[in-house]
Structures are given as C-alpha cells and as structure tokens.
Amino acid sequence: SDLETVQAEITACRRCPRLVEWREWVGREKRAAYRKWEYWARPVPGFGDPDAKILIFGLAPGAHGSNRTGRPFTGDASGDFLYPALYRAGLANQPLSRHRGDGLELRGVYITAAVRCAPPANKPLPEEIRNCSSWTDLELSLLRQVRVYLALGRIAHDALLEHHGLRKGAYPFAHGCEHDLGSRVLLSSYHVSRQNTNTGKLTAPMFDAVLERAKALAGL
Numbered sequence: 001s002d003l004e005t006v007q008a009e010i011t012a013c014r015r016c017p018r019l020v021e022w023r024e025w026v027g028r029e030k031r032a033a034y035r036k037w038e039y040w041a042r043p044v045p046g047f048g049d050p051d052a053k054i055l056i057f058g059l060a061p062g063a064h065g066s067n068r069t070g071r072p073f074t075g076d077a078s079g080d081f082l083y084p085a086l087y088r089a090g091l092a093n094q095p096l097s098r099h100r101g102d103g104l105e106l107r108g109v110y111i112t113a114a115v116r117c118a119p120p121a122n123k124p125l126p127e128e129i130r131n132c133s134s135w136t137d138l139e140l141s142l143l144r145q146v147r148v149y150l151a152l153g154r155i156a157h158d159a160l161l162e163h164h165g166l167r168k169g170a171y172p173f174a175h176g177c178e179h180d181l182g183s184r185v186l187l188s189s190y191h192v193s194r195q196n197t198n199t200g201k202l203t204a205p206m207f208d209a210v211l212e213r214a215k216a217l218a219g220l
C-alpha cells in the first residue's frame with residue numbers, strides 16, 4: 001500500500017545529522033540488559049490500523065524502547081503504560097508489546113510521532129521537529145479516516161497545530177483539552193512517559209478517561 005511505501009521510505013531517512021549519530025551510537029553502545037539485541041537504530045515509522053479513526057501522536061522514539069525494537073512505544077516504560085491502556089479500551093488485541101512480530105494489532109488506532117529518531121535526553125531541536133514534519137504530512141495524508149488526534153504532550157500537540165497551519169496561541173495545550181480543527185478534533189493528554197506515570201501526574205484512570213473520550217469523539 002501507499003502507507004507501507006511511506007513507512008519504508010521513513011526508515012531510510014538521514015535528514016537530521018545529530019539524530020542519525022545519536023540513534024546509531026545508542027544502538028552500538030546498548031544498555032547492559034539488552035546487549036544481545038540488535039538495535040533498530042533507524043527512524044521508527046508509524047504502526048497500526050490503516051483505517052484508523054484515532055491517531056495517537058507521540059514525541060519521539062525512546063533510546064532503548066522503539067530505537068531498539070523499531071515499533072512505536074515498544075519495549076520501554078511508556079509502552080508498558082500505553083499498550084495495556086489500549087487493550088483495556090478494546091483498541092489493541094493484546095496488552096503486551098515486546099518486539100515487532102509479537103502479534104500485536106491495533107483496531108481503529110494508528111500511532112506515530114512528531115520526531116521519528118531517538119533524540120538525546122528525549123529533547124528534539126526545533127529544526128529536527130521541522131525536518132520530520134514532512135513525514136508527518138505524508139503519513140497523515142494517507143490516513144483518511146482519522147477523526148481524532150490524541151496528542152501525547154505539548155510538543156506533539158503543537159506539531160499537529162503546525163501540520164494544520166494553526167496558531168499555537170489560539171489552541172492552548174492542557175491535559176484533556178479538546179479543540180475542534182474543523183475536519184478533525186485535537187484531544188490532548190500528558191505524555192505517557194515514566195516521568196509522568198511514576199509521579200502520578202498521569203494515572204491509568206486519567207488515561208483511560210482520555211481514551212474513552214477519544215473513542216466517543218471518533219464514533220468507536
């Protein structure tokens with residue numbers, strides 16, 4: 001399909017020199033617990049249902065999560081929070097997300113991110129977000145059924161506004177905020193990072209409520 005073609009093109013991108021260097025360095029050094037893994041160490045393309053009504057939009061790959069496994073939110077603490085929540089909501093066929101080929105399928109949901117290569121300290125530069133926005137434009141143009149964006153965190157929220165050519169000041173970020181963008185609704189949540197879920201800033205019941213709202217807005 002066209003979507004699979006774009007996903008393949010994404011994995012070959014080398015537009016951001018700092019991120020190319022970092023993703024490959026992490027893949028060589030590895031974390032002790034993963035020393036037997038061959039890290040993905042490339043851009044991470046989107047994953048999920050091509051007919052998705054809900055688009056989950058993250059920040060960027062985790063160095064030892066999707067930069068290791070090659071699939072969004074797979075193999076780190078963020079994914080250990082996100083995928084069980086998708087399973088509880090009936091949007092995934094299983095709560096576990098370990099590696100590509102583990103049988104995980106999403107229903108009605110597609111997942112991608114503002115930046116597709118792991119950034120140092122999880123902080124992409126503005127120029128890197130701009131570079132990767134052309135992949136966002138392409139991926140989103142092929143996901144015609146999407147009615148609801150679920151942005152994880154402020155950077156994802158702002159990148160989706162940018163994609164629609166809208167001013168940030170007119171559509172402020174807050175946890176649980178909803179903005180009607182015309183053809184699509186932008187619903188935003190705190191990011192599912194360990195920093196938020198360990199401190200109780202984002203709890204499982206809070207995120208379950210956001211997913212239920214996304215389903216209602218999407219007619220799922």
Ligand code: DU
Pocket residue numbers: 047048049050104105106107108
């Ligand atoms: O081979 P395929 O059905 O096009 O699926 C490609 C890829 O997307 C596979 O890893 C499963 C995933 N996927 C999904 O998560 N949900 C769907 O509804 C369809 C495909």
Ligand code: SF4
Pocket residue numbers: 010013014015016019020043115116117128131132133135
């Ligand atoms: Fe390419 Fe995006 Fe990776 Fe930059 S972050 S190298 S634009 S895939």
